[in-house]
Amino acid sequence: MKITGSQIVIECLVEQGVDTVFGYPGGAILNIYDELYKNENRIRHILTAHEQGASHAADGYARATGKVGVCMATSGPGATNLVTGIATAYMDSVPLVAITCNVGKSLLGKDSFQEIDITGVTMPITKHNFIVMDVKDLAQTIREAFAIARSGRPGPVLIDIPKDVTAAVTEFEPLKNPSDVDMLISRHKNIKRAVTLSEPDEGQLKMAAELINGAKRPVIYAGGGVKISGAEKELLAFAEKADIPVSESLMARDCFPSLHPLCTWMVGMHGTKASNMAITESDLVIAIGARFSDRVYGDSSKFAQHAKVLHIDIDPAEINKNISTDGCVVGDVKQVLAALLPMINAVKHDEWISQVQEWKKEYPSCYDKNPKDSINPKFICECINRIAGEDTFITTEVGQHQMWTAQFYPFSKPRTFITSGGLGTMGYGTGAAIGIQLAKPERRVVHIAGDGSFRMNCNELATISHYNLPIVIVVENNNALGNVRMWQRLFYGKRFSQTTLDFGPDWVKLADAYGIKGYRATNAKEFEKVFAEAFKSGKAAIIDARVDKDEMVLPMVPGGKPIYNMIMELSKEMMD
Known part of the structure; x- marks a missing residue:
């Protein structure tokens, strides 16, 4: 049968078992979005507030399920907004397929409106990428992209499709033998990372x-x-x-x-x-x-x-x-x-x-278990685990809160801790939490964030609210870029340059603006009460949990030092 390039995209996604895609429409990708509209009973599209949120959501979806996550964006800034999410997936070996659409073939290379060489931009941060110049190659390219993304050491693959290719018509044959695709990927000589597997030697x-x-x-x-x-x-x-x-x-x-x-x-x-x-x-x-x-x-x-x-x-x-x-x-x-x-x-x-x-x-002695006007990060982890249980997914942003979660949270089940490791992407966790919650609706997601990271992509509260996702977000709020401030304290003479965040927003008011319940807690007793209420409500919530701005992440090995050279506790001079 003869169908358009946009229809081929849909048919190939369905072939690959894709049930959910994350994205944001624009001019160059309109043909594909028109087909998504016609096929909404076959593929669910999740509209995020920003393309970066879409890439992180697809990443979270992949990490929670082991399947290939899929995100979409239009040309130019839409495509470049995916870059951080693609790089995050690359560093952590996450199977991801990003589909972008570019300007028409005749406009490529002419600095046309919203044109970008996205395959050139993403070459260093993808396992492989493609630009499809002939609609006859589109189906095979999509199939190969999924095979490359999930095979061997997984990673992200990008497919860029000029707009006129999405409108062109060609003969389409459904995939008959999936193994044929796995054999064909070996023809691509510049695929990074392991692709094919063999028995251990x-x-x-x-x-x-x-x-x-x-x-x-x-x-x-x-x-x-x-x-x-x-x-x-x-x-x-x-x-x-x-x-x-x-x-x-x-x-x-x-x-x-x-x-x-x-x-x-x-x-x-x-x-x-x-x-x-x-x-x-x-x-x-x-x-x-x-x-x-x-x-x-x-x-x-x-x-x-x-x-x-x-x-x-x-x-x-x-x-x-x-x-x-x-x-x-x-x-x-x-x-x-x-x-x-x-x-x-x-x-x-x-x-x-x-x-x-x-x-x-032997563990640090500098953690105050019962601070009067703040909440101990260890207590936050223990409290969340006790109330939410071992089946709950925990996501984080990047910073002190991430390290505290890694240090203190007693994980007992696989794939329940999802965070950005290699790239250290601030702003990752909110999108990832969305992808996980949509992938696993029968389970719950608690997102532990720092106020510095959370402000980067808090626009995705619109997505959480719109799709009624019961994600509980705990903002460990110390009014600072805590990790950077910690380094400034230890190694930069306490010169706290641009790391104080005492100018808002008010997280409870922001939650209300998005139609989400907001809470504030300033001590352990308040936190336990409001977290239990928020979690048991089965609805989205934000908890502004006040943490002391000088709370440290210890032990700590100074950068470049041997790992046995640990700072276990701070001297009085360091704290004053």
């Missing part, structure tokens, strides 16, 4: 097993790849059989039960003493689905100096990129751990585990 597995069985003080460094591959059960079985403590990157905080005796929580700049010291004193670091971020290793020359390093990752480009390894297994983490499990010995490392448990007891 037997030689690599044997060497890995020998390293693990020979270790006396092993430690696991789990990364976001555990979650992406769905290997949480395999990780648990692996750690328990070999009696190995598990430290986690920010992206893996929900990959291993927080209250499990072997869990040492987060590692790195704001990691626990147990995690940082376990890696420092170990004789084998087993990195699983992790990319050795600079926030994890600090001074690379002094990272795990007494240890051999075994790296398990799907992407061979990550091996020896930041930290030199003594062994590796390239492959899907779930498959690799399943293959390794029968090869490793069931042992006990009693002396080593006892030492790790001693480190776990």
Whole structure:
């Protein structure tokens, strides 16, 4: 049958199992939006307040479900407004397809109204991108884009379609054999990151097993790849059989039960003493689905100096990129751990585990559990967990509140902590919460934000209100860009340049403007009361939770220092 390019877009999205897209219309993409109108019974479109919100919502949808998230935007500024969201997905290996429409082919390259070379702009931050100049290539391009986005190490793919291509007519044949598409993606030589998968190499597995069985003080460094591959059960079985403590990157905080005796929580700049010291004193670091971020290793020359390093990752480009390894297994983490499990010995490392448990007891003493005129961040996490339960999704923006959540929230189930890791995108969490809530309407989302980050994309309150999404937003309000202020206190002579946010808005009044219930809490008792009320109402709510502007995120490793060089508490001189 002969159909238009816009109809092909719809048919291919349906083929790929897409039920929800996030976007914002404009002139160049009008043909596709006309087809979305005609097919609203097949694909749900969510209109966000801003294209960046659409990209973050698609990202959150993907992280919560494991499916490919989809966002759309028009040409020019519409397309460039997606860039931050695409980069966020790229850094955290999130499967995303962004569809943009450009000016007509005859207008390309002429600085036409709302023209932008969006494939050129996004080349460094996509796994691959396309501009479709012939409608005959459109269906195959869309199919390949989805295959690339979800295969191997996932990531974002962008498809740019000139407006006249969306109007052109061609013959369309429904997809018959999905595997044909997976075979065809290998023809694209410039795809970044791993695409195709193969069985783990037997030689690599044997060497890995020998390293693990020979270790006396092993430690696991789990990364976001555990979650992406769905290997949480395999990780648990692996750690328990070999009696190995598990430290986690920010992206893996929900990959291993927080209250499990072997869990040492987060590692790195704001990691626990147990995690940082376990890696420092170990004789084998087993990195699983992790990319050795600079926030994890600090001074690379002094990272795990007494240890051999075994790296398990799907992407061979990550091996020896930041930290030199003594062994590796390239492959899907779930498959690799399943293959390794029968090869490793069931042992006990009693002396080593006892030492790790001693480190776990050492925690900062500077947290006031009962401040009179503010709320302790640890209490906020404990209170939310107690009332909302373990099935609730927790999202964050980026900053102190994000680190407090990672440090204090006792995650126990996979894919319940969703945050921007690699790019550190302030303004990410509100859009992500929208995508998650729409993907999982039977569950609840609590969004923990800082006042600095939340103001960046609080326009998405319009989306939350319009679609009646029961998201509870907790704004940890310290009237400051808290993380930057903390660095200014410690390293810039307390010169608080442009980090004071004492000029509004009033979050309760803003909530009311969007038709959302607003609350304010200035102490622990008030917070517990209003959060319980907000959560149990089953409706959207904002809680302005007052946190002291000088509350710190500790432990802290100064930038570029060894991860054992931790600031555990502040001196009087630092606080005065």
